[in-house]
Amino acid sequence: MKIYLLKKISFLFLVSNLALNPNSWSQQKNNLALTGTATASSSQSGFEPSKATDGMFGLESSWKNKAESEETWLMLKLPGATEITELFIHMTEGSSVVSDFKIQTILNGSWRNVKEISSNTSHRVVVGFEPPILTDRIRLWMGKNESVSIAELEAYGQQYVDSTAMEVRKILVNQSGYNLDRPKRFSAPSLADQSPFEVIKAKDRKVLYSGFIEKGKGDFSDFNPNSQEEYIIVSGHEESFPFRIGPYWLERVTYRNIVDFMIGARHYIGSTNLIRPLSFEWRDGDFFNWALQSLVALYLANPGAFERMEKTVSYVHNSTFPHEYKGLWGALEPFHEDAPDLIKLIHWDVDVKISQCLEHEMQKAELAHFLYAWPYLEKWLPQQNFDRVYEYARKKWEKTTVSANSTSQYDLSPEHNLLTLKTQMGTTKGEMPPGYSVIPNLMMYEVTKKRGEQDAEKYFEAAYHQMEWMIQNLDWKDPIVTKGQRISEHITMRAFAYFYSQFLERAPKGLKEKVTEWAKIAISRSDNYWDFRKYSDDEDWVPPSWNETGNVLGFPAAVFSAMSIVEDKELNQKLEILAWSHFDNAFGKNPVGRHFSHRGPEEIEGVDLGWYNAHKGGYGLLEEVRFVFDGSPKSFHYPNHPEVGNLGWTEGWVQFNTAFNTSMAYSANHYTYLTLSVNSKNKLEIRLEAPLNFDPTLTESIPILVHNEHGQKISVTLLEEFPYSRVFVANLNITKSGITSNKENIKWEKGGSLTVSYGLGYFKKSVAIIRQD
Known part of the structure; x- marks a missing residue:
């Protein structure tokens, strides 16, 4: 950028x-x-x-x-x-x-x-x-x-005092709202310790919950109303902005916005058709935007939510553009028009990579995510897509050099062979996070092994040696390894989580202990008004002088990754608070009391006060795109200096939004649960908890497949249990030889098994039951 x-x-x-x-x-x-x-x-x-x-x-x-x-x-x-x-x-x-x-x-x-x-x-x-x-x-x-x-x-x-700085409320909340049964906290750094607070209904001022402010913070996590009402935090004469609480409130107000941002930020065919510098698939995206893996992760974590979304994207043929656009996209055959918008965005990213023969190690590494996800994408994409990408990735994976059209001045890679050990550390620009080759190599191992390639093991060995090096050499106390990687920090902890979840038996020694150490250091740097993980143990709160917006937005992905490995229950409870505190920070619970998006009040349900301004122009030309994260508090603003006002650089960046995409994917995975049991009414009960219930005025549903051990399957529709439920339920009739759903049936005899799952690939949650009678 x-x-x-x-x-x-x-x-x-x-x-x-x-x-x-x-x-x-x-x-x-x-x-x-x-x-x-x-x-x-x-x-x-x-x-x-x-x-x-x-x-x-x-x-x-x-x-x-x-x-x-x-x-x-x-x-x-x-x-x-x-x-x-x-x-x-x-x-x-x-x-x-x-x-x-x-x-x-x-x-x-x-x-x-x-x-x-x-x-x-x-x-x-x-x-x-x-x-x-x-x-x-x-x-x-x-x-x-x-x-x-x-x-x-x-x-x-x-x-320095900004004469235009507005007075900030003394009680700072997530201005849009909170998720039911998740951490719900507010900040009040200038109010006296042990000041009482109340949660009141905005409409009639009725007191619904009370507590005390401790060290500038208040907690109302166990306040979980089933209502569409707006609430306010009150302490003495001070009041917060109003907010709401819902089963999946954050997902409700962001999922469509996530997709719309990526649609508008596409290079050449988004909100502008101009050719921009430092741009490949996305305007001002450079080679380290992590967009493709963020989109794939979103789909794998919560496919139902994106499949049911309104379809707004149509294929744009390269042939309709002037000569200078020739070859910039179009190498892949078009997607099917009935594909979800998210799948069309995945196709766009990969098409540009292949069409322009992008060879930078991080660009070609992203292709592994597409190849890995192919079994879940192929119903919407031509087989030619996979064949071209697979051939290209295999050919380029070990290529050490990079073509001039594939890189930029931010390239620090000593060479571009993805099988070599990566010890070069990036700067706070975020261009080379530790472990960026781990997941791609593990994915290539799985893809090539499935296709019977004789050299599949080389990808696993490269990932293993990289992870082993990280365990032995990364110093979590050094900020450049963690928050100093800014928009890309989540890459590192996600590599640990992927190896642990998919290859536990073959993981290097010390992986779990290394992640636990990371968690303890993150928590030790977060005991402050905002539950905000600081840059270092000294006085620095954020990477010096940087607009660190993407780090705040991507940090929950790192936290949820760590929680999938850490076994200490108390440690995980503290980590969960950190994940949600950083979402809240982006939604106004920060020293300046503003949402990170300048147009937040117009575009995001419930947001009252957006970022001071939006950058006009820049390489990204993002000012007309929906849901841009424009800015965040700087080192000047912490620990609590709102009087500094609009100081420091402000400019949206695709990398900020893709970091948020990734956090939302890992959040969805973390909070997805499945159970399968025979209930008291002798019905086969399927219960799915996943971010799917966004509107209490609608009866929302989700289809799910039930398989038996013979490969037979039937589709079952799960309905939300009640308007504010996090759970979707279906009850199936059990017969002497099987189960039935909507006049369909499959065998399920004594000793036989049934399996249901939600999520795909490395985010798949699956449960089975064996018939006893």
Whole structure:
């Protein structure tokens, strides 16, 4: 994604060599450095970086580096966004003068030079900024192999306050609503501990539930009304926005929006037909958008919900476009028109990959998801689709080089053979998360093994060695391995979950223990007003300077993946709170009290306040697409600084939405359950709990197949148990030799078995029963 500056800012720097009493400089001024935290590239014992910001100027209160360090820098992190007008640098008297150094601030995760100073001869330097530098961290970079001693680093200016920032409610909730029988929490960081709160009905102010605020948080998880009413949290004179509660409220307000966003964000044929840079299948999608696997996961996790959805997509022939569009798509034969929109989007993604011969390792790795899911897609797609993709993937999988048309400036891959061990770590851009080759290789193993390929085992071996390396080498305490991967963090934990669920008997030693360690660290970084997993153990809440929207949205997928492995019940309860707290964060339970989508109030049922603004233009041209996640709170806003207002970069990105897609898929899988039993009325009862009941005013249904051991099957329609139920039920008549449903029957004799399932592939939930009489 192209990164732009919010404003074009020019700096006027004044560098003076002064021989004044340093203490006189700060008279009548507020040295902001005294409120900040200093860190450095290295330090000598007794001369730590904190001594450069303690307000004392003597030799004993100086920071000294280790001269043998590869680089030397001193960084000041302030409590929040600050307009810095002056920086005073006091080098220790008697020490060597640093003649050349740079002053840097951080932008989009990278340090940028704002001034380079050379040929300095003084121990005291002052730098003025007009207009001020707006940042929360600034550093001196002094190169390599230099002995440096700084007596004091002073910063002057003022805390940044957005004059247009609106007052934020003191009680912050998921503005749209909550799911029944799931964690339901709110944040009230400025209200006194042990303040009482009440859940009231918005219509008549009737009190329905009460509790106490503890450490800035309230919990009403056991409030589970069967109603379409709106509710409000009240504490004293403070009130939240209204919200509702439903069996699958989050799914209700997002599923159609998810599909509509992906329809509009398609390259060439979405909401615009323009050819865009950094775009392949999706506008501004680059090679690491993870879109195909997110769409496949959504379908495998909850096929019924997407099959019943209104169909709005038709095939667009490449031949109807101008010459410059020739070959950009169309290598795959068209889908059947009766296919669900989600399947048509899957087809679109794969078609572009094959048509343009995209060879980047992450693009071709995505094809494994399509091949793996083929048994569930083939009823809507021509066989030619599978044959072309299978041939292409087999041919390109081990290719080490990549064609120029398949990559971008963000490509960090040393080479593109997906069977090699991947030890290169990506940046906070999110382009190379650990373990991105694991699931694709395991899928290719299953696909090729089923087709009788003699070399199928090589894919498993590559995945095994990659997982083994991850277990041995990933340090969960290092933020770059987790939240530092930003939009792509979910890739790593999902790799662990896939290996564990599909190949438990062949999994590397220590897999479960490694995931449990990840869970404990995530929880340890989440004890705050928002139940929000912080970037690191120190003061950083989010990846410095980044718009981390996709990490918040994708984190639940990582959490649900971990929960499928972790055995500690208490640990899993805490993880579940984290999964839902991050959904809630995106829906307004955050320091600025806003939904991540600028047009949220127009597009999402129940949302009251959207993100400050939407980016116009950019590579994605997403402003006209429905359900864009535009922005999220930055480091400046945490732990609770709403006064900062609309500060930091805002721009929707396909990668943000695909991260959310993936979380919704893993949530659906996590909360899908099946039972099969003979009830007291001698009926065969099927009970399915899955995200399918979205509207209490309609009697919703879902078809499901029942199989016997002979391969016979009948279709059974399950109905919601009652308007607000999470469960769908069917009761079948048992005869002497079988079962019947709608005049259909299959054999079920003594000792015989019946099987039902929901979900597909690696998300399949299945249960069987053996007849006893």
